[in-house]
Amino acid sequence: xxxxxxxxxxxxxxxxxxxxxxxxxxxxxxxxxxxxxxxxxxxxxxxxxxxxxxxxxxxxxxxxxxxxxxxxxxxxxxxxxxxxxxxxxxxxxxxxxxxxxxxxxxxxxxxxxxxxxxxxxxxxxxxxxxxxxxxxxxxxxxxxxxxxxxxxxxxxxxxxxxxxxxxxxxxxxxxxxxxxxxxxxxxxxxxxxxxxxxxxxxxxxxxxxxxxxxxxxxxxxxxxxxxxxxxxxxxxxxxxxxxxxxxxxxxxxxxxxxxxxxxxxxxxxxxxxxxxxxxxxxxxxxxxxxxxxxxxxxxxxxxxxxxxxxxxxxxxxxxxxxxxxxxxxxxxxxxxxxxxxxxxxxxxxxxxxxxxxxxxxxxxxxxxxxxxxxxxxxxxxxxxxxxxxxxxxxxxxxxxxxxxxxxxxxxxxxxxxxxxxxxxxxxxxxxxxxxxxxxxxxxxxx
Numbered sequence: 001x002x003x004x005x006x007x008x009x010x011x012x013x014x015x016x017x018x019x020x021x022x023x024x025x026x027x028x029x030x031x032x033x034x035x036x037x038x039x040x041x042x043x044x045x046x047x048x049x050x051x052x053x054x055x056x057x058x059x060x061x062x063x064x065x066x067x068x069x070x071x072x073x074x075x076x077x078x079x080x081x082x083x084x085x086x087x088x089x090x091x092x093x094x095x096x097x098x099x100x101x102x103x104x105x106x107x108x109x110x111x112x113x114x115x116x117x118x119x120x121x122x123x124x125x126x127x128x129x130x131x132x133x134x135x136x137x138x139x140x141x142x143x144x145x146x147x148x149x150x151x152x153x154x155x156x157x158x159x160x161x162x163x164x165x166x167x168x169x170x171x172x173x174x175x176x177x178x179x180x181x182x183x184x185x186x187x188x189x190x191x192x193x194x195x196x197x198x199x200x201x202x203x204x205x206x207x208x209x210x211x212x213x214x215x216x217x218x219x220x221x222x223x224x225x226x227x228x229x230x231x232x233x234x235x236x237x238x239x240x241x242x243x244x245x246x247x248x249x250x251x252x253x254x255x256x257x258x259x260x261x262x263x264x265x266x267x268x269x270x271x272x273x274x275x276x277x278x279x280x281x282x283x284x285x286x287x288x289x290x291x292x293x294x295x296x297x298x299x300x301x302x303x304x305x306x307x308x309x310x311x312x313x314x315x316x317x318x319x320x321x322x323x324x325x326x327x328x329x330x331x332x333x334x335x336x337x338x339x340x341x342x343x344x345x346x347x348x349x350x351x352x353x354x355x356x357x358x359x360x361x362x363x364x365x366x367x368x369x370x371x372x373x374x375x376x377x378x379x380x381x382x383x384x385x386x387x388x389x390x391x392x393x394x395x396x397x398x399x400x401x402x403x404x405x406x407x408x409x410x411x412x413x414x415x416x417x418x419x420x421x422x423x424x425x426x427x428x429x430x431x432x433x434x435x436x437x438x439x440x441x442x443x444x445x446x
Contacts, residue, residue, distance in 0.1 A: 039080065039093025043072040054100075057107035058083060059236040062229070068240035114234055118241060121145050122255055123369065123389075124160050126217055129241035131234045139338045142366020142389055142407035153224040154231060156238070158217070160407075166211045168194040175207050175218070195239065204228065206235050210244045217244040255445070261332035261374040262286060262306060262441040263386070263434075264316045265420065265427045271306040272416065273441050274373035274388050278304045281443040287343060288439065296423045301411055302388050303419050306441070316429030317375060317437035319417060321382045327351050328410070330367045330387045331434040332374030345435045350376075350387070352410055363387055366408030373441065375434050376410055382432065386411045 043051060051070040058064035063086075064079035081091035089099060115133030120126070123140055134154050135147035144159040163171075172194040176184050182205065184198040193210040204225055209218035219242050223231040260277035264270075271286065275297045278284055285291050289308045296305040331347045348371070350363040367374065372389040388409050420427055431437065 039077045040072050040074075042094045043076065053104070054080075054095075056237060056240075057103050059240075060107035060110045060233050061103065062233050065232075065236055068237070110233065114230070116234070116237070120246075121158055124158065124217060124244075125246060126158060127241070127243040127246050128158065128219060129234075129238045130156060131231075131238075134231065134234070137340075140335065140369040153227055155220075155222040157220040157222075159220070160215065160217050162214050163211070163216050164214060166214065166216055168192065168210070171209050171211065171216060171218075172196060175209065206239070208239050208242055212245045215245075219244075258443045258445070259333070259335045259370045260372045260441045260443070261370065262439045263373070263375050264314050264437045264439060265319060265429060266316050266425060267314050267428055269308040269310075269314065270316075270420075270425050270427075271308060271439065271441070272373070272386065272420070273304045273306050274386075275299065275302050275304040276388075276390075277372050278306065278441060278443050280445055282446055283444045285442045285444075286439045287442060292441075298419050298422075301415050301419055302390075302409070303386065303411060303416065305420075305423055305425065315431050315433065315436040316427065317383060317434055318429045318432055319383045319413065319420075319427045321413075323378060323384055323413065325352065325378055325384075328363070328376040328378060328384050328387075329381075330363070330371060330374050330376050331438055332367060332371035332387070333438060333440040334368040335370035338368050338370060343440050345438050347435075350408070361385075361410040361412065363408040363410055370440075374438065377434060383413055383416075383434075384410070385413050386416055 043054075046054070048070045051072065052068060055064055055066070055068045055070065055076060058076070058079045059068060061083065063083045064076065066073060066075045077093045080095060081093050083103065084091045084093075084095070084099065087099070087102070095103065113133070114131035115136075116129060117132050118127060118129050121128065121144075123142065123145060130147055132147075135149050135156050137148045137150065139146050143161070144157065146158075147156040148154070168189050168191060172187065172189050175194075175196055176182060179200065182198060182200050184196050186195070186197040188195040193208060196205075196207040198205060200222060202224065203222045206221040207218060209216065211217070219238070221231075221235055221238060258277055260274045262271040262273040265272050271292065278294055278297075281294070283291055284294055284306065286306070286308055292306045292308040294304055295307050297303065327349060329347050329349055331345065333343055333345050336342065348367050350365060350367065353362050353364060363376075366389060367387055369389065371387060374387050376384045376387050378384040388411060390407060390409060417427070429437065
């Protein structure tokens with residue numbers, strides 16, 4: 001009996017203990033995994049330089065046609081996915097290291113194929129990307145620079161002009177109509193730039209323009225539709241690389257090697273030249289006669305006096321009698337780049353107009369690069385002065401009532417004669433043959 005009671009008490013105690021240890025019911029909250037990172041999130045985590053390089057490479061392989069700014073957009077993500085699909089991969093929108101390496105190498109080869117280079121235009125100081133193998137021929141004058149293919153199927157034009165109170169909206173409207181017959185299918189107008197593209201005759205065109213003060217600069221790309229697959233990736237890169245007014249730009253940089261024109265004024269070797277084209281030279285040479293010395297200059301007139309020693313058969317130009325009227329003929333030697341490395345003496349016509357109230361004379365259109373220092377002849381063939389190409393100076397704040405600086409000026413015959421007299425030079429030329437008296441002047445800078 002006592003054993004039974006003991007066993008019963010043990011069972012009850014055990015049951016009570018188990019009941020006491022039973023866990024309480026708990027309200028559960030479902031746990032969700034964190035959201036997956038999107039392709040845009042991945043791109044935004046990159047450094048700015050990496051995003052710029054990625055957009056550029058995608059443009060060069062023909063997948064991206066947006067602005068290369070480094071800003072992440074749906075267009076950029078779509079371009080990555082399209083590139084992955086075209087390469088047979090999974091369109092994740094995020095390139096793995098192998099895909100990124102292949103993309104970079106493909107873009108590099110395409111840039112190399114077209115000869116991609118960032119260049120500074122000498123006349124304006126503007127920076128732009130040029131596919132140099134597609135457009136190897138270059139010509140320049142005071143209105144800008146033109147790069148062309150040998151057959152003219154591809155052209156790149158950088159133009160500049162002065163315009164009172166320009167706006168991008170007015171500039172865009174003007175470009176839509178000039179030349180007549182343009183069909184515009186894409187337009188972007190922002191306060192600081194505008195873009196147009198479409199058809200111009202049988203060619204496709206792309207225009208990007210901007211302004212600073214009263215200085216307008218426009219890049220135009222023309223190309224045959226048959227060249228579209230080759231040219232259009234470069235067009236995207238050219239648009240983004242175009243910097244019409246580089247930061248801190250004042251006077252456009254001078255060339256390391258600069259070519260200009262000189263005028264033989266005495267039989268013993270005195271040569272009249274452009275002061276700025278012969279400024280800060282490590283060496284100055286006259287083609288055919290070797291090195292020369294610069295013995296005098298005049299900042300106000302923009303003239304310099306060179307002297308070559310021991311020359312033979314110099315034919316100085318007669319400097320008396322001429323006067324500028326409404327038009328002149330300028331005789332000079334264009335930059336080698338403008339004539340395929342040659343040194344042919346040519347001539348060009350220009351109109352003479354007065355600028356402002358100071359009596360300064362402007363030439364329009366400006367002659368080709370290399371003509372600075374060339375003689376200008378009046379309608380009777382007599383010496384009327386010297387044509388100078390002035391480096392462009394972009395002023396951030398120019399008085400609205402001030403006359404714009406001329407890109408090309410004429411130094412009158414009277415000013416030339418006064419300069420020579422002040423430096424004890426007696427011009428003894430009797431010939432009216434300007435081509436026989438013209439020489440190419442070469443300035444080599446550091």
